[in-house]
Amino acid sequence: MKIRILVPTFNELHTLPSILHRIFQESENFHVLVIDDNSPDGTGRLAEQLKSQYKNLDVLHRKQKNGLGAAHIEGFLNSLEDFDVLVEMDADGSHDPKDLHQILEKINHFDCVLGSRWVPGGKVINWPKSRQLLSQGGNIYARLMLGFKIGDSTGGYRAYRSNALKQINLKEIDSQGYCFQVDMVRRLLEKKLTITEVPITFTERTIGSSKMSKNIVIEAFLRIGLWGIQRIFTS
Numbered sequence: 001m002k003i004r005i006l007v008p009t010f011n012e013l014h015t016l017p018s019i020l021h022r023i024f025q026e027s028e029n030f031h032v033l034v035i036d037d038n039s040p041d042g043t044g045r046l047a048e049q050l051k052s053q054y055k056n057l058d059v060l061h062r063k064q065k066n067g068l069g070a071a072h073i074e075g076f077l078n079s080l081e082d083f084d085v086l087v088e089m090d091a092d093g094s095h096d097p098k099d100l101h102q103i104l105e106k107i108n109h110f111d112c113v114l115g116s117r118w119v120p121g122g123k124v125i126n127w128p129k130s131r132q133l134l135s136q137g138g139n140i141y142a143r144l145m146l147g148f149k150i151g152d153s154t155g156g157y158r159a160y161r162s163n164a165l166k167q168i169n170l171k172e173i174d175s176q177g178y179c180f181q182v183d184m185v186r187r188l189l190e191k192k193l194t195i196t197e198v199p200i201t202f203t204e205r206t207i208g209s210s211k212m213s214k215n216i217v218i219e220a221f222l223r224i225g226l227w228g229i230q231r232i233f234t235s
């Protein structure tokens with residue numbers, strides 16, 4: 001099974017070396033694609049330099065910051081034909097590469113495996129209460145609007161079988177932030193593809209800065225609401 005881990009980056013100069021080291025420490029057979037949106041801090045250049053250290057490292061350079069969703073879609077399209085499983089992982093250290101093993105164990109039996117903070121055994125470390133409430137509230141909202149029973153549909157640590165992604169029209173997806181993760185879950189379920197969750201420990205980044213913004217929250221709120229209304233009227 002060929003596995004590629006997609007790591008989107010925007011200004012992650014100080015977190016990228018550590019996350020790559022930690023991923024390849026788990027297995028040298030993993031492949032990694034860094035997807036950089038022309039980071040002003042030079043993350044893309046650093047990623048190129050790190051290729052000499054890791055034979056399975058590739059870098060995709062995009063012209064400008066265009067959101068997490070667009071970066072992942074380009075990463076999927078670039079990887080689908082050559083890899084059996086694609087994993088999404090943040091560069092900021094919030095996702096522990098050690099959790100890869102339990103996620104990948106399940107991908108033999110499901111089309112998608114979500115790393116979940118909000119299922120029994122899932123943990124969040126160093127998040128203020130406000131972030132926890134936002135994430136839990138967002139997940140309750142997504143469940144109510146979209147009628148699914150997923151504990152953590154907004155998380156960005158997950159694996160997909162490439163064959164499952166090929167059944168989705170990736171090019172029409174234009175959600176950007178957390179909403180992109182919910183959009184993917186919604187589309188998988190529409191195609192009757194299978195999803196399971198495994199508990200993960202999510203640790204707030206200690207270096208670099210979050211790209212979370214008010215706009216990302218508003219986008220998720222509005223889009224998920226709209227999908228919910230569409231669902232009610234078409235069922």
Ligand SMILES: Nc1nc2c(ncn2[C@@H]2O[C@H](COP(=O)(O)OP(=O)(O)OP(=O)(O)O)[C@@H](O)[C@H]2O)c(=O)[nH]1
Nearest residue numbers: 008009010035037066067068071090091210211212
């Ligand atoms: N290529 C690309 N990567 C992005 C973009 N926005 C965020 N990222 C990366 O996506 C990952 C997650 O972004 P974070 O800044 O950690 O935001 P977050 O995880 O949603 O929010 P926090 O929980 O506050 O950290 C990181 O590796 C970022 O560098 C973007 O527009 N383009």
Ligand SMILES: [Mg+2]
Nearest residue numbers: 090092094205
């Ligand atoms: Mg983060």
